[in-house]
Amino acid sequence: MRCPFCGNIDTQVKDSRPAEDHVAIRRRRFCPACGGRFTTYERVQLRDLVVIKTNGRREDFDRDKLERSIRIALQKRPVEPERVDQMISGIVRRLESMGETDIPSKTIGEIVMESLARIDTVAYVRFASVYKNFQEADDFDRFVSELRPPVKADE
Numbered sequence: 355m356r357c358p359f360c361g362n363i364d365t366q367v368k369d370s371r372p373a374e375d376h377v378a379i380r381r382r383r384f385c386p387a388c389g390g391r392f393t394t395y396e397r398v399q400l401r402d403l404v405v406i407k408t409n410g411r412r413e414d415f416d417r418d419k420l421e422r423s424i425r426i427a428l429q430k431r432p433v434e435p436e437r438v439d440q441m442i443s444g445i446v447r448r449l450e451s452m453g454e455t456d457i458p459s460k461t462i463g464e465i466v467m468e469s470l471a472r473i474d475t476v477a478y479v480r481f482a483s484v485y486k487n488f489q490e491a492d493d494f495d496r497f498v499s500e501l502r503p504p505v506k507a508d509e
């Protein structure tokens with residue numbers, strides 16, 4: 355497990371115990387490179403996620419594909435790689451906890467844009483402009499207007 359603080363891959367498990375009424379294993383980890391401590395949770399994934407494309411086709415969810423599109427959007431942006439990893443894991447966790455294994459690609463796109471908007475505006479616009487090809491133009495306008503800071507009436 356990669357250290358979220360310094361990126362070192364060789365971290366140690368100090369302690370493992372059941373959590374959340376035995377549906378997860380909580381592991382406390384230690385990074386010998388930077389002294390960082392963090393916790394991971396191991397959970398069963400009962401079913402694999404399926405993406406429902408806009409044309410109705412179904413396709414297995416591919417984390418690598420999601421990661422590639424996000425990394426392209428973030429190219430040359432001043433965002434820490436660890437932060438990107440955390441963001442991607444956060445997106446996948448959100449998808450997995452939606453209660454449905456079949457997820458419309460639109461939903462995934464919206465979650466990605468929401469996450470990108472929080473960490474880098476330029477990457478968000480890049481991603482949204484690509485995503486636009488799959489959506490109605492007025493949807494895209496809405497995304498961009500949400501991006502802009504609200505204008506005060508007296509300005």
Ligand SMILES: [Zn+2]
Pocket residue numbers: 357358359360361362385386387388389390
């Ligand atoms: Zn570390």
